[in-house]
Amino acid sequence: MIDTIAYGLTIGGILYIISIGLSLTFGTMRIVNFAHALVYTVGAYVLVASLSLFNGHFIAASVVAVLAVIPLAYLIERYVIRRLYGESIDYAIIATYAVLLIGVDAIKWIWGAIPIPLSDPVGKAWNILGVELPLYRIIIIALSICVFFILELFFKYTIVGKIVVAGLEDKEAVRSLGIKVDRYFSLVFVIGSCLAALGGVLYAPITTVHPYMGFQVLLLCFAVVLVGGLGSMRGTFLSAFALGMVMAVTGRFWGPAAETMVFVVMAIVLIFKPIEV
Amino acid sequence: MREKVILETQNLSKQFGGFVAVEKVNYKLFEGETAGIIGPNGAGKSTFFNLLTGLFPPTEGKILFFNQDITSTQAEHRVELGLVRTFQLVSVFDSLSVIDNLILAVTRFSPIFTNKFRFFFRDAHIKNITERAKEALNRVGLADKSHILTSELSYGDKRKLEIAMALALNPKVLLLDEPFAGLSDVEIKELLNLLHKVKKSLTLIIIEHKISRIVDLVTRLSVMHEGRIIAEGNPKDVLCNETVRRVYWGGESCSVDGITDSSDRRRRP
Secondary structure: OHHHHHHHHHHHHHHHHHHHHHHHHHHHHOOOOOOHHHHHHHHHHHHHHHHHHOOOOHHHHHHHHHHHHHHHHHHHHHHOHHHHOOOOHHHHHHHHHHHHHHHHHHHHHHHOOOOEEOOOOOOOEEEEOOEEEEHHHHHHHHHHHHHHHHHHHHHHHOHHHHHHHHHHHOHHHHHOOOOOHHHHHHHHHHHHHHHHHHHHHHHOOOOEEOOOHHHHHHHHHHHHHHHHOOOOHHHHHHHHHHHHHHHHHHHHHOHHHHHHHHHHHHHHHHHHOOOOO | OOOOEEEEEEEEEEEEOOEEEEEEEEEEEEOOOEEEEEOOOOOOHHHHHHHHHOOOOOOEEEEEEOOEEOOOOOHHHHHHHOEEEOOOOOOOOOOOEHHHHHHHHHHOOOHHHHOHHHHHOOHHHOHHHHHHHHHHHHHHOOHHHOOOEHHHOOHHHHHHHHHHHHHHOOOOEEEEEOOOOOOOHHHHHHHHHHHHHHOOOOEEEEEEOOHHHHOOOOOEEEEEEOOEEEEEEOHHHHHHOHHHHHHHHOOOOOOHHHHHHHHHHHHOO
């Protein structure tokens, strides 16, 4: 039981870290960004590459991986996303999906298509009520909660945060205050992308690193964002953990249904709480 | 008083698909005046404002602000130049506190905005900004509500807040898009008092469709109809202008009340 809960919270934490960028990009720029999955995958691959560079020092390699996606995120924002402002939402889906496909092929070209397993970077386990829990997973849960509170503080107490919150409500009104709101949206995009890379880094030791890992997680993250409410930061947090638990609990009884159940829950939520676009 | 033109449009037009929302408008705004633009819903008034403030580009024509061509200037930059607006549907930020709304408006012009490091951390608590924000709130009588969430304000208070934010931007020209819409009679009176005070220090353009509300406030009145300005001048003369009466209201009377009534009658199904 305890290990199911721990597993659910771990998955929830990772889903949250990845989804927050997706949710913010939709909330601020009204763009559904499939390329988010590419940034996530690249994060994991840079981790693999830099692990060998830093003799297996996981923290250093993680930092490199998270920072390495900044130029990639900037390029995607500057040359793809920004051209899609105000266009119909399906253009954004097609264009960012194209970026994802191109990126995945580039990854296959650079690193090959063979899955790369990573070992647990911490290796220790805690004994909680007679159940051995890997410390690494507990760190992930703690880290995702930290990310949540850091973002809460950022949006509440900094001017940049307030500008973004205002921009989520009414972009034109922010512009009418003489604030170049797009610039702050770009910043949010880059922060969201770094978090996606962090998600890739954290998830890598739990699954394997392979070129298509992004596709798998992308749909789950869309479910998280839709259930949490587009552009809602707290909603994303709660729905990530709720859906993580759904996956864990379903997986305990019937493995193959774990992911499907997430979408069943999403469908039920959407029936009772239609999205406002 | 009236010589200096500070805002001018030349053949300004905007088409949405086949629909011409604004057609070849040549408008002049003189320094220090309070100009009114009236017309029914759909006459192109708000579109005209959106063109002036740069929310979207014109199909054709030019906009000059202090003799500088701002036709393709970004909306944000126009605010910096001193061209500030409010919206027809009040646009304040519900999820921020009242004072935070003003802080957003004030920060733009404080030196902190250029200081990257302080910009990121706790600048909301820096005295200067907060004080200026409070001062602006005082001006509209919202000082005692500064820390409540904006979503809890009444519509009238939200309108006051929006105007306080606009004034905090130090505008040279302030464009008010139907500022009285949705307000109660008491609130309208309060807002009129405020505008009578404000108009002494800056140039105003007010869009309205109920003429009786602004006839005493404005020094010059323009009438928009189907995207064009069909009459312009002293408010009372404009109301008695034959074209205006015939094309626009079809009314006989040229008294302010008569026109208000008939324009209201027009809008009823």
